[in-house]
Amino acid sequence: MPxxxxxxxxxxxxxxxxxxxCLLGLGGATLWLVEQTRGFxxxxxxTQLVRSLAYQALAQLQNLETGQxxxxxxxxxxxxxPYEEARARxxxxxxxxxxxxxxxxxxxxTGELGxxxxxxxxxxxxxIALVDAGxxxxxxxxxxxxxxxxxxxxxxxxxxRLIGTTTTRLTDATGRLVANARWLLWxxxxxxxxxxxxxxxxxxxxxxxxxxxxxxxxxVQAANAALERRVHERTADLxxxxxxxxxxxxxxxxDLRAPLxxxxxxxxxxxxxxxxxxxxxxRVEAEAxxxxxxxxxxxxxxxxxxxxxxxxxxxxxxxxxxxxxxxLSREGRRRLVPxxxxxxxxVGGLAKTVRHQxxxxxxxxxxxxxxxxxxxxxxxxxxxxxxxxDNAVKYLDPARPGRIxxxxxxxxxxxxxxxxxxxVYEVExxxxxxxxxxxxxxxxxxxxxxxxxxxxxxxxxxHVRALVRRLGGSIGCDxxxxxxxxxRIVLPRVTVATTGDDQP
Amino acid sequence: MNTAxxxxxxxxxxxxxxxxxxxxxxxKRAGVFNEVRHFASGTAAIEHLFGPDGPNGRPVLVLLDxxxxxxxxxxxxxxxxxxxxxxxxxxxxxxxxxxxxxxxxGYELGCNVYITKPVNYETFAQAIRxxxxxxxxxxxxxxx
Numbered sequence: 001m002p003x004x005x006x007x008x009x010x011x012x013x014x015x016x017x018x019x020x021x022c023l024l025g026l027g028g029a030t031l032w033l034v035e036q037t038r039g040f041x042x043x044x045x046x047t048q049l050v051r052s053l054a055y056q057a058l059a060q061l062q063n064l065e066t067g068q069x070x071x072x073x074x075x076x077x078x079x080x081x082p083y084e085e086a087r088a089r090x091x092x093x094x095x096x097x098x099x100x101x102x103x104x105x106x107x108x109x110t111g112e113l114g115x116x117x118x119x120x121x122x123x124x125x126x127x128i129a130l131v132d133a134g135x136x137x138x139x140x141x142x143x144x145x146x147x148x149x150x151x152x153x154x155x156x157x158x159x160x161r162l163i164g165t166t167t168t169r170l171t172d173a174t175g176r177l178v179a180n181a182r183w184l185l186w187x188x189x190x191x192x193x194x195x196x197x198x199x200x201x202x203x204x205x206x207x208x209x210x211x212x213x214x215x216x217x218x219x220v221q222a223a224n225a226a227l228e229r230r231v232h233e234r235t236a237d238l239x240x241x242x243x244x245x246x247x248x249x250x251x252x253x254x255d256l257r258a259p260l261x262x263x264x265x266x267x268x269x270x271x272x273x274x275x276x277x278x279x280x281x282x283r284v285e286a287e288a289x290x291x292x293x294x295x296x297x298x299x300x301x302x303x304x305x306x307x308x309x310x311x312x313x314x315x316x317x318x319x320x321x322x323x324x325x326x327x328l329s330r331e332g333r334r335r336l337v338p339x340x341x342x343x344x345x346x347v348g349g350l351a352k353t354v355r356h357q358x359x360x361x362x363x364x365x366x367x368x369x370x371x372x373x374x375x376x377x378x379x380x381x382x383x384x385x386x387x388x389x390d391n392a393v394k395y396l397d398p399a400r401p402g403r404i405x406x407x408x409x410x411x412x413x414x415x416x417x418x419x420x421x422x423x424v425y426e427v428e429x430x431x432x433x434x435x436x437x438x439x440x441x442x443x444x445x446x447x448x449x450x451x452x453x454x455x456x457x458x459x460x461x462x463h464v465r466a467l468v469r470r471l472g473g474s475i476g477c478d479x480x481x482x483x484x485x486x487x488r489i490v491l492p493r494v495t496v497a498t499t500g501d502d503q504p
Numbered sequence: 505m506n507t508a509x510x511x512x513x514x515x516x517x518x519x520x521x522x523x524x525x526x527x528x529x530x531x532k533r534a535g536v537f538n539e540v541r542h543f544a545s546g547t548a549a550i551e552h553l554f555g556p557d558g559p560n561g562r563p564v565l566v567l568l569d570x571x572x573x574x575x576x577x578x579x580x581x582x583x584x585x586x587x588x589x590x591x592x593x594x595x596x597x598x599x600x601x602x603x604x605x606x607x608x609x610g611y612e613l614g615c616n617v618y619i620t621k622p623v624n625y626e627t628f629a630q631a632i633r634x635x636x637x638x639x640x641x642x643x644x645x646x647x648x
Contacts (some may be wrong), residue, residue: 262522
């Protein structure tokens, strides 16, 4: 499953939440255990208090009995001191014991203890009163009833049970505390385990995400490399195809000229021959007109010279066309030498060369002083603008004062276009214009537009387009018959030096 | 016509029969009556120039076409200029193109005149006469 950044963010958030909840639970459980421990401590204290008070109460009960026994044996009131002291302290002890006893059974037991103490006090007071009255045998008889002993046994039993009960409760509480602590330990361990798992899982997620990122990066890199390789291959293919076309054009023009040289040369021979024939016809006409036929006369004086002149003009035209192809092929193979060019100066210089032609026709040319500069091939640019200006001058409309304008601007160019952007130049005239159907055709070799009333072979614009393309640019035409034309050239601001083919 | 110049043999290396014929005719028409030996291939021309029937020190002027079926005219030109005797022979290169790189290469290799076809035969004959004369003048001190 591919992993998006949002998915990673969500998963990380969820994991963080889980970890946080674990920590929160752990904190809560710890707090709870601390609270439990405090309660337990209070209970321990209370239990010890109960025990202490119970034992003190028992001790006072025994003191009561001890004082009574001493008095019975001696009838000396001095022996009654423990009895008196215990009788004073016992109620307070019992009240405190009742106060610290919390459970129902505890209260029942303290209540019972209070009752037993009261009964014991009553029995003791009875015997002492009898001794005070001098009735010692009566007092001994009361003791002999065993009621006092029974009461003491019951009180001891009761106290033992009270202590036993509180001890049991303490043991229970201890057990619970231990259980809680153990439970908390497990909870803590579980929480730690969960946190470790969460951390591990997050780590795994991140690593996977990072790995996927890396993989994606590698794929992009590979795709880029493949793309670059393909561009290189295509470029190489195109360059090879281009070189082949150039070579083809060169060979064709070269080899076409060889037979043409013969045609032209022998036409000249033919002309010389015709000339001597014509001289012969003239002589025959003068000296022996009977020998001369009308056909021979016409042939020597009209037909043959006419034929020769047609052959001559055709071969000359063919020679011109072949030369044009040759020039184009040569231009395509020329090494481009980019240099920093001040375009206003370059175009201004070209404008000067056509100025006198313009003055003859009463036309003006204006070159904008802010033409964007280029780093490009000077010769190519001179030929491009030279041809365009020549054309503009050549096809001015005599019906109105001519006006030619050259302007330019910078253009950032398309995304991924040549570095440094591109410059756009416009050569505008108010000449006779070009119909829309010819806007593309005029850039083809040997094609011309409109009335063929101006000299030319249809080479200039084909040459211009070949040059512009060679510089990595494009050229287009915008024109309306009778209004004028705008030729728009888009060129990269920086042309890369090319390896030309210096072989002929 | 200078008789010494007339002694110069013109060696024409030209594969196109028509061109060869036109050159010969125009030379005669212009008054150059030197012996013209025509070879239609580079191999035949080299065999003659460097062979036993060759000039052997006699003055020659070479008319050289660059587009030969078996080799480039530049190969012959280079060979001529390497030879201690033939290197003084004037060479007129005749070709169908006016490619400046080709012209430069021709002059670098030592050709004397570079003429583009179709030739202006008047200029052509003038060049041949002058080169023949030049050759004859050079030959004078060596003449017995």
